[in-house]
Amino acid sequence: MKSNGTSCKIPDKSILKKDSQLFDYSDSYQGSFSDDEGTIDSTRVGILFFSGKSKVTGLLFAIRNKIVGLFGLKTSGQMSDRQKLLNHFKCEPGEQRGLFRVFEKTENEVVLGEDDKHLNFRVSLFLDRISDDTGKKSLTITTTVKYNNLLGRVYFIFVRPFHKLIVPAMLKGMIKRIESEKSAKF
Template identity: 50%
Template sequence: MRPVVRAKLPSNSLLNSSQYHYSDSYLTTLKDIYTGITPTQMGKAFFRSAPQWTESLFMLRNRMVSFMGLKASTKPQNHLELLAKFKCEPGEVLGLFKVFSKTDREVILGEDDKHLNFRVSLFCEPNPEGAGEKRLIISTTVKFNNWFGRLYFLPVRPIHRLIVPAMLKGMVKQLENIHKEQL
């Protein structure tokens, strides 16, 4: 497995056109020698890549924030069926994530809530240092709408820094498996 490293928000990411209070980016590489990786494949891989232990954290988060009037999401019984139909088109919603934008190399997911707005960029581009490889970058931006948003994000931030690299590794496995199936 190739390492996941902290990175800068890609200069040609759609997230650069927005204002935010917090951002981070994580990068790794993956083999892409069989076919090009599509934005829809990236989106589906993202939703399939959450580590098992995050499910308990999201359940706890939903219990804690629902009484404050914040958006909560539950994993539907037909999650795999919904994911199979998911086309990753702007306006589509899966769980807490709405698709805001999609280009040939990037998908912007996120949500707006009364305490904060967040965006997640799934960005894939050729790796200038390796033939037959792509650079896969997950970037997150957060805009706080009030003091509660800042307070809410304090305990979320360190957990977020654990979840995103784990998800990026999971995405690589998902995307490379798609390529193996195409042989």
């Protein structure tokens, strides 16, 4: 199993895999964690995706939002009372959380994203059991982008370096929160 935040391919069982040839860009990062109790599901992972961003990730998102604004794309806006919003978030298709709308959800995967005039993107949070160890799961974050016009392509040139820093950091943070919640129960 790869260490947390390692680049990998789109999981074969992911919802996004069937359309992977239609995307202009995609990447995936994977990590693993113990889930002996089987308590981590796609809803929990979806909530963890939106919680507990580090100061560095927050700064990178702020820079990203400034760049996005120059291109006329949607931004995530300011998050006020984040925990209150998360308490009511069920991670169900159609729900919106900042810039991200929930498109699809299964027991093992949540697909978030947005369609904008310049580009469409999806983020898959995919859980899978590791076959060689019954108590471990992998979490793969896959991002896909489809450009709608030249401005979308140019925009992503500027955002891509931030994306490649933010996503592995978010994955590591999510896994760290899973592990700390587990150890807090004991």
